[in-house]
Amino acid sequence: MSHGPLLLIVSSPSGAGKTTLTNALRERVDRLEFSVSHTTRSPRASEQDGREYHFVSKADFQKEVASDAFLEWAEVHGNLYGTSQAEIERAGDARGLIFDVDHQGARQIKSQRPDAVAIFILPPSLKTLYQRLKGRASEDAATVNRRFEVAQEEIAHYGLFDYVLMNDDLETAIDQLGSIFKAEECRRLRSANLAEQLLREGRVLDGDVPPTS
Ligand code: ADP
Ligand code: 5GP
Numbered sequence: 001m002s003h004g005p006l007l008l009i010v011s012s013p014s015g016a017g018k019t020t021l022t023n024a025l026r027e028r029v030d031r032l033e034f035s036v037s038h039t040t041r042s043p044r045a046s047e048q049d050g051r052e053y054h055f056v057s058k059a060d061f062q063k064e065v066a067s068d069a070f071l072e073w074a075e076v077h078g079n080l081y082g083t084s085q086a087e088i089e090r091a092g093d094a095r096g097l098i099f100d101v102d103h104q105g106a107r108q109i110k111s112q113r114p115d116a117v118a119i120f121i122l123p124p125s126l127k128t129l130y131q132r133l134k135g136r137a138s139e140d141a142a143t144v145n146r147r148f149e150v151a152q153e154e155i156a157h158y159g160l161f162d163y164v165l166m167n168d169d170l171e172t173a174i175d176q177l178g179s180i181f182k183a184e185e186c187r188r189l190r191s192a193n194l195a196e197q198l199l200r201e202g203r204v205l206d207g208d209v210p211p212t213s
Pocket of ligand 2 (some may be wrong): 012093
């Protein structure tokens with residue numbers, strides 16, 4: 001029996017490397033889905049509606065809030081972001097589902113789904129974080145500065161998370177993220193159904209010869 005996808009919450013200060021790391025994990029692990037959030041912020045040049053986000057107006061976002069469509073939502077960097085309940089249904093029986101959300105979203109998802117695994121990504125230093133934010137060249141200087149200014153506020157919430165990972169050398173960080181995913185897949189509770197099924201099979205066979213093929 002399936003127990004649904006492993007829910008993986010990934011948060012970090014903006015620019016620490018969530019997108020880079022989760023994309024790399026998806027290249028290594030099959031059937032790993034990405035929850036596509038709704039946002040009121042404008043798309044970056046490289047982004048496509050429905051792929052990175054569902055880009056919506058504030059009025060449309062508020063309609064979704066009123067109809068209870070979101071598993072969680074929050075205001076981040078002056079824009080609204082939310083995860084629709086439909087994303088979990090859309091993931092079906094995928095192996096995993098990644099939520100790229102801020103600490104407010106992480107807390108809300110954890111409160112409703114305590115089985116979700118929350119990972120926080122740290123940059124090796126604030127200087128490196130600033131260089132990465134600037135180097136990404138996807139926002140203007142004022143936006144980069146605003147995001148950098150709230151980085152420490154975001155880092156202050158690291159205690160909410162099950163794992164904290166430093167993204168210095170990219171390959172090392174990808175390996176660590178992959179290891180966390182594999183270890184979490186092996187948790188006792190996720191294997192309980194199979195163990196119980198084998199015990200039931202054993203009782204049926206009791207007294208009989210062991211199966212040879
Ligand atoms: P986030 O999704 O957390 O905002 P991104 O994944 O967009 O961050 O990464 C921010 C920038 O830093 C990008 O330009 C990315 O290529 C770069 N980057 C991410 N990880 C590393 C790393 N380990 N070493 C060097 N640059 C990195
Ligand atoms: P960005 O604008 O760089 O894509 O994301 C900005 C911040 O919003 C990041 O911290 C990201 O994790 C967070 N975020 C993205 N989608 C959601 C969401 O659906 N809910 C919440 N709470 N935060 C989100």
